[in-house]
Amino acid sequence: xxxxxxxxxxxxxxxYKDKSxxxxxxxxxxxxxxxxxxxxxxxxxxxxxxEYERIKKASKKIQTNSDVLVxxxxxxxxxxxxxxxxxxxxxxxxxxxxxxxxxxxxxxxxYLYDLLDFLKEKEFSVNVISKSGxxxxxxxxxxxxxxxxxxxxxxxxxKNRIFVTTDRQKGALKxxxxxxxxxxxxVPDDIGGRFSVISAVxxxxxxxxxxxxxxxxxxxxxxxxxxxxxxxxENDAIKYAxxxxxLYENGKDIEVLVNxxxxxxxxxxxxxxxxAESEGKDGKGLFPVSVxxxxxxxxxxxxxxxxxxxxxxxxxxVQKPDKDITIKEDSDNLDGLNYLAGRxxxxxxxxxxxxxxxxxxxxxxxxxxxTIDDVSEESLGELLYFFEVVVxxxxxxxxxxxxxxxxxxxxxTQMFKLxxxxxx
Amino acid sequence: xxxxxxxxxxxxxxxYKDKSxxxxxxxxxxxxxxxxxxxxxxxxxxxxxxEYERIKKASKKIQTNSDVLVxxxxxxxxxxxxxxxxxxxxxxxxxxxxxxxxxxxxxxxxYLYDLLDFLKEKEFSVNVISKSGxxxxxxxxxxxxxxxxxxxxxxxxxKNRIFVTTDRQKGALKxxxxxxxxxxxxVPDDIGGRFSVISAVxxxxxxxxxxxxxxxxxxxxxxxxxxxxxxxxENDAIKYAxxxxxLYENGKDIEVLVNxxxxxxxxxxxxxxxxAESEGKDGKGLFPVSVxxxxxxxxxxxxxxxxxxxxxxxxxxVQKPDKDITIKEDSDNLDGLNYLAGRxxxxxxxxxxxxxxxxxxxxxxxxxxxTIDDVSEESLGELLYFFEVVVxxxxxxxxxxxxxxxxxxxxxTQMFKLxxxxxx
Numbered sequence: 001x002x003x004x005x006x007x008x009x010x011x012x013x014x015x016y017k018d019k020s021x022x023x024x025x026x027x028x029x030x031x032x033x034x035x036x037x038x039x040x041x042x043x044x045x046x047x048x049x050x051e052y053e054r055i056k057k058a059s060k061k062i063q064t065n066s067d068v069l070v071x072x073x074x075x076x077x078x079x080x081x082x083x084x085x086x087x088x089x090x091x092x093x094x095x096x097x098x099x100x101x102x103x104x105x106x107x108x109x110x111y112l113y114d115l116l117d118f119l120k121e122k123e124f125s126v127n128v129i130s131k132s133g134x135x136x137x138x139x140x141x142x143x144x145x146x147x148x149x150x151x152x153x154x155x156x157x158x159k160n161r162i163f164v165t166t167d168r169q170k171g172a173l174k175x176x177x178x179x180x181x182x183x184x185x186x187v188p189d190d191i192g193g194r195f196s197v198i199s200a201v202x203x204x205x206x207x208x209x210x211x212x213x214x215x216x217x218x219x220x221x222x223x224x225x226x227x228x229x230x231x232x233x234e235n236d237a238i239k240y241a242x243x244x245x246x247l248y249e250n251g252k253d254i255e256v257l258v259n260x261x262x263x264x265x266x267x268x269x270x271x272x273x274x275x276a277e278s279e280g281k282d283g284k285g286l287f288p289v290s291v292x293x294x295x296x297x298x299x300x301x302x303x304x305x306x307x308x309x310x311x312x313x314x315x316x317x318v319q320k321p322d323k324d325i326t327i328k329e330d331s332d333n334l335d336g337l338n339y340l341a342g343r344x345x346x347x348x349x350x351x352x353x354x355x356x357x358x359x360x361x362x363x364x365x366x367x368x369x370x371t372i373d374d375v376s377e378e379s380l381g382e383l384l385y386f387f388e389v390v391v392x393x394x395x396x397x398x399x400x401x402x403x404x405x406x407x408x409x410x411x412x413t414q415m416f417k418l419x420x421x422x423x424x
Numbered sequence: 425x426x427x428x429x430x431x432x433x434x435x436x437x438x439x440y441k442d443k444s445x446x447x448x449x450x451x452x453x454x455x456x457x458x459x460x461x462x463x464x465x466x467x468x469x470x471x472x473x474x475e476y477e478r479i480k481k482a483s484k485k486i487q488t489n490s491d492v493l494v495x496x497x498x499x500x501x502x503x504x505x506x507x508x509x510x511x512x513x514x515x516x517x518x519x520x521x522x523x524x525x526x527x528x529x530x531x532x533x534x535y536l537y538d539l540l541d542f543l544k545e546k547e548f549s550v551n552v553i554s555k556s557g558x559x560x561x562x563x564x565x566x567x568x569x570x571x572x573x574x575x576x577x578x579x580x581x582x583k584n585r586i587f588v589t590t591d592r593q594k595g596a597l598k599x600x601x602x603x604x605x606x607x608x609x610x611v612p613d614d615i616g617g618r619f620s621v622i623s624a625v626x627x628x629x630x631x632x633x634x635x636x637x638x639x640x641x642x643x644x645x646x647x648x649x650x651x652x653x654x655x656x657x658e659n660d661a662i663k664y665a666x667x668x669x670x671l672y673e674n675g676k677d678i679e680v681l682v683n684x685x686x687x688x689x690x691x692x693x694x695x696x697x698x699x700a701e702s703e704g705k706d707g708k709g710l711f712p713v714s715v716x717x718x719x720x721x722x723x724x725x726x727x728x729x730x731x732x733x734x735x736x737x738x739x740x741x742v743q744k745p746d747k748d749i750t751i752k753e754d755s756d757n758l759d760g761l762n763y764l765a766g767r768x769x770x771x772x773x774x775x776x777x778x779x780x781x782x783x784x785x786x787x788x789x790x791x792x793x794x795t796i797d798d799v800s801e802e803s804l805g806e807l808l809y810f811f812e813v814v815v816x817x818x819x820x821x822x823x824x825x826x827x828x829x830x831x832x833x834x835x836x837t838q839m840f841k842l843x844x845x846x847x848x
Contacts, residue, residue, distance in 0.1 A: 075722030091535045092542040106719045107776055108685055109748040109769035111515045116749070118516040136776075137718060139759040140751060140769065147752070176758045193722075253677055253734055254711055261532055273723035280727025287678060287727060287735075289713060294561060295530045297835055298499030298617075299697035303704025303711060305831030310677055311711070324533040325540070327564060328571070334600045335563045339845055345533035345564065348843065352531055352560075355839030362834065407729030410786065411721055415779030419772065421763055 001226075001382050003236045005243060007357065007367040008312070013246055016397070017232050020242035023396035024235070027389070028228060032396055034403025039190030040388060041228065043198050044220035051185060055200060058163055058183060059207035063098045066125040066161070070115070070145055071205045072104035073129035074137045075273060075408075076193025077165075080202045080384070083270035084216065085209045087263050087375055090322070100209050103145060104128070104138030112141060116148055124149070125161040127208075129201050131187040133166055133173025136415070165200050192403055194274050195388055212377045219381020226382070227389040237386055240368070241393035247366060248286050248398075253310045255286045256300075260353045261318050261375065262292045271387055278391045278402040285398065294352050301356075305363045312366040315357060320374045321346040425650075425806050427660045429667060431781065431791040432736070437670055440821070441656050444666035447820035448659070451813070452652060456820055458827025463614030464812060465652065467622050468644035475609060479624060482587055482607060483631035487522045490549040490585070494539070494569055495629045496528035497553035498561045499697060499832075500617025501589075504626040504808070507694035508640070509633045511687050511799055514746070524633045527569060528552070528562030536565060540572055548573070549585040551632075553625055555611040557590055557597025560836070566597075589624050616827055618698050619812055636801045643805020650806070651813040661810055664792070665817035671790060672710050672822070677734045679710045680724075684777045685742050685799065686716045695811055702815045702826040709822065718776050725780075729787045736790040741777060744798045745770040 026032035028041070062069055071081060085100050093099070103115055126149055128142045149158040165185040166173040177184045185200035196202065198220055207213045227237040244255065255275070257268045268290030279285035291300055291313075304311055327348070329341040340348060357367050372379040395402025416424035450456035452465070486493055495505060509524050517523070527539055550573060552566045573582040589609040590597040601608045609624035620626065622644055631637045651661040668679065679699070681692045692714030703709035715724055715737075728735055751772070753765040764772060781791050796803040819826025840848035 074719065078719070079723065091532075091538040106684075106686055106717065107769060107773035108515075108687075108745075109773065110746050111686070112769060113747040113749045114515040133758075134760055136761075136772070139761055140764070140772070143751065143754060143759065143761060144749070172758050172760060176756075179756075179758070253732060260530075262530055262535065263532075269723065276724045276727035276731070280724075280729075280731030282730065283733055285727055285731040287713070287731065288724075289711070293530065295498065295502070298832060299503065299693065300700045300704075300712075301835065302829045302831040303700035303709055305704075305834055306706065307700070307704030307709040307711065308677060309707055321532075322534050323537040325537045325568070327567065330567060332600075332603075334557075334596050334603070335567065336558055336596060336846075337560075337563055337567060340564070340843065343843075345531060345536060348560070348564070349531035349533065351842040352835070352839045355837075355842050356835040358838040359834040363831070405726045407726040407787070408722060410729055410783040411725065411776070411780040413779075414782040415776045418775040418779050419764065419767075422760075 001370070001372050001379065001386065003240060004369040004371070005239065007361050007369070008243060008247070009366065010243070013242060016242040016246050019397055020238050020245070020393060021230070021232055023241065023393045024230065024238050026396050027392040028230070033401035037190060037192045037195070037403040039188050040195040040198060041224070043188075043191065044217055044224050044385070047217065048186070051200060052203070054183070055185065055204045055207055055213070058204065062125045062208045065123060066098050067122045068099050068101050068119065068124040069205060069208045070103050070119070070124055070126045071100050071129070072126065072138045072141045072145065073201070074105045074135060076196050077129040077138070077201055078102060078105045079194070079266070079270040079273050080197025081205045083266040084197070084202065084206055084211055084380055086266040087380060088211050088377070089209070091263060097210050098208050100205055104141030107137055107140070112144060116144060119148065125163065127163045127165060127205055128173065129165040129187070130173055131167050132171045133176065134171070136412070163204065165204060194277055197384065215377035216381045219378040220385045222378065223382040223385025227386050237389040238393055241390050241397060243368070244286065244390075244394050245397045247312050251310060252312045252366070253287055254289055256289045256291050256304065256311055256313045258291045258293055258313050258315045260293045260349050261321070262295065263375065264316060265290065265292045267316075267380070267383070268292070270384070274387055274391050277405045277408070278395045279398055279400060281400045281407060284400060293356065294349070297356060304365060305359060309364050312368070313360060314368045314370055315353065317353060317369060317371040318375055319371055322375060425794070425796050425803065425810065427664060428793040428795070429663065431785050431793070432667060432671070433790065434667070437666060440666040440670050443821055444662050444669070444817060445654070445656055447665065447817045448654065448662050450820050451816040452654070457825035461614060461616045461619070461827040463612050464619040464622060465648070467612075467615065468641055468648050468809070471641065472610070475624060476627070478607070479609065479628045479631055479637070482628065486549045486632045489547060490522050491546040492523050492525050492543065492548040493629060493632045494527050494543070494548055494550045495524050495553070496550065496562045496565045496569065497625070498529045498559060500620050501553040501562070501625055502526060502529045503618070503690070503694040503697050504621025505629045507690040508621070508626065508630055508635055508804055510690040511804060512635050512801070513633070515687060521634050522632050524629055528565030531561055531564070536568060540568060543572065549587065551587045551589060551629055552597065553589040553611070554597055555591050556595045557600065558595070560839070587628065589628060618701055621808065639801035640805045643802040644809045646802065647806040647809025651810050661813040662817055665814050665821060667792070668710065668814070668818050669821045671736050675734060676736045676790070677711055678713055680713045680715050680728065680735060680737045682715045682717055682737050682739045684717045684773050685745070686719065687799065688740060689714065689716045691804070691807070692716070694808070698811055698815050701829045701832070702819045703822055703824060705824045705831060708824060717780065718773070721780060728789060729783060733788050736792070737784060738792045738794055739777065739781060741793060741795040742799055743795055746799060
């Protein structure tokens with residue numbers, strides 16, 4: 001993985017250097033606000049290996065007896081898993097292997113109705129993921145899924161098919177798991193939801209879906225080696241955080257994360273949560289937007305090219321595509337495409353990316369190019385760790401606590417009042 | 425359908441009234457820039473009924489002989505169809521009926537490779553949609569799909585399975601269709617891509633997918649009745665356009681379209697193209713962002729609640745859900761949800777929406793509430809027409825030509841140079 005800042009005007013960056021190194025020090029030495037939630041920094045080399053082996057064992061069991069694992073969670077208990085699963089599954093998923101299906105990530109009655117109907121013909125297990133067990137969306141979904149599993153399999157067999165990822169010691173879901181005898185996994189105390197894909201939160205469902213979690217963890221380890229170095233010149237996470245803050249102070253309000261391989265689109269959704277929840281507070285923060293190209297060149301493209309100049313882009317390039325296809329000569333050439341004959345489609349896609357970067361630079365959109373080797377577990381693990389360090393440094397530079405999310409409570413409070421929840 | 429502006433501070437709106445009425449007049453009387461592309465205004469009552477009957481006939485044929493219709497197009501030749509198809513298909517699509525699968529909407533080699541592999545086991549037809557026939561993405565995809573259809577079915581039968589939607593008279597695709605004898609449908613001269621779902625561009629694939637296009641057109645007709653009235657008080661499209669411009673001039677740079685029924689998410693993608701391409705020019709324009717709730721309350725929610733105050737929201741509410749599910753009493757109540765027993769999930773979802781609106785108003789995010797009766801062809805047709813009028817009025821108020829997209833050419837020019845296309 002490497003990152004190229006040559007298409008950003010770096011005049012003035014020097015004055016952000018010390019501030020970014022200070023922020024990095026605050027992060028690594030755990031001396032800033034939110035320092036109770038920095039377990040993710042060393043977790044790649046500090047996993048609970050006993051639990052890790054239980055994850056693999058449970059996954060094998062689920063793969064053997066289930067067509068579908070219903071993964072119940074919202075926010076950080078959903079987006080990391082979805083991001084990696086979607087990227088690794090490819091575009092036209094085959095029916096072999098155990099498929100992840102999500103629930104508890106919204107409140108659509110129609111979705112849940114259709115899900116229960118869909119499950120009638122499937123063998124399934126359930127992984128409910130919630131630290132407290134009382135978050136409304138997953139709690140409701142789990143009520144329905146637990147009931148369905150018990151009706152379909154009987155109460156005893158249902159216990160073999162329900163896996164609970166929750167607080168180590170306390171809470172509604174922990175109590176329920178103890179009472180029913182479900183196998184449990186831990187949502188760590190020292191890692192916030194949006195950083196939790198490296199814990200059982202992400203590792204269990206991903207392992208079930210066939211993701212090589214050893215390699216995924218290796219990617220995080222590689223990231224930790226590269227992005228915990230205390231050096232502005234050698235640690236691109238620090239430099240990137242500095243540049244983002246410089247651009248923000250220079251009037252850029254929107255950061256667009258761009259990909260040219262749409263199976264990365266949920267990586268962008270994960271990234272949106274990571275940056276929006278970490279930085280969007282105290283009336284501040286770059287608004288994170290994702291773009292999936294070339295599709296969106298025919299949608300948001302016009303706005304990025306010619307609209308209000310409050311945008312910069314971070315382009316995610318994949319060096320080596322998983323599969324490719326070669327354009328052939330056509331004797332009639334009525335479509336005029338013969339000039340591309342013999343070219344791989346990935347070559348055309350890359351030129352579209354390069355052309356778009358040139359066009360956007362011309363349109364005064366600062367462009368950062370982030371290249372990953374391939375869409376593999378290792379590359380994605382490293383990428384996620386990189387973004388996590390960036391957001392920690394960047395949030396401290398912005399002057400906010402990057403590890404809380406007080407604004408998420410406000411809608412809940414208002415909702416609970418309207419719903420007549422006891423105590424509200 | 426109705427729209428509620430009570431949660432926006434309308435102080436100062438009066439000074440936008442005349443300007444919005446002038447812009448509306450320019451639109452309806454076709455006296456402004458881009459007036460050659462206003463065919464969409466009257467098209468709902470002025471369809472080519474001969475072609476409309478051919479659309480239905482071709483759809484029946486495709487439904488009879490094909491599991492899959494590969495719909496090849498990008499931008500306006502993709503997003504309208506995808507938006508309606510995705511909303512009407514529901515969450516867990518059954519295998520009965522002919523399924524739309526998209527191609528030519530990006531340049532991923534892996535996607536096209538996997539699509540061709542997926543089609544091996546399917547009976548399929550192809551609808552290629554491109555005015556010129558030389559737009560790179562769909563042209564490349566069509567080369568592969570044409571070859572595959574001819575290999576699978578033979579050249580003669582392939583002609584019965586390839587349907588071309590293109591310019592009435594000229595262009596590479598028209599020439600190819602004439603030469604090969606494909607049935608053709610028309611991309612109108614007087615309707616731009618992002619307004620073209622009311623033409624064969626959208627109607628043919630949607631009809632194949634089982635959408636009731638009569639009702640969809642009826643929705644557009646209802647929209648035309650309501651939103652072509654020359655009155656600030658009676659025509660909410662004019663008022664909405666005025667309010668958007670007022671908010672923009674008051675420092676709101678981002679409009680967030682919010683839904684609570686995630687099957688509407690491609691309606692938001694269609695809306696993003698409509699607004700970004702129409703308004704994002706000359707260094708101006710509100711940046712359109714979409715949010716699918718309650719999922720994104722645990723992602724962008726923090727930023728919207730507490731981040732930089734440059735945001736306003738338009739919330740899309742569905743009055744009547746298609747399906748619903750009732751929360752039951754649980755004797756243990758360990759999850760504490762019994763206070764919701766007897767409630768439908770749609771009720772909880774609605775309270776989440778109302779609570780979020782209250783929270784965001786408290787957070788100084790102006791909120792507009794747009795309610796549609798249901799997710800039906802008629803309601804969606806009316807909604808699309810409404811947005812089309814809004815963007816026309818709003819773009820003229822902003823002082824841009826809402827009906828061109830000059831910025832989309834820049835990346836193409838740069839890309840063609842890099843690809844060595846003759847003439848570049």
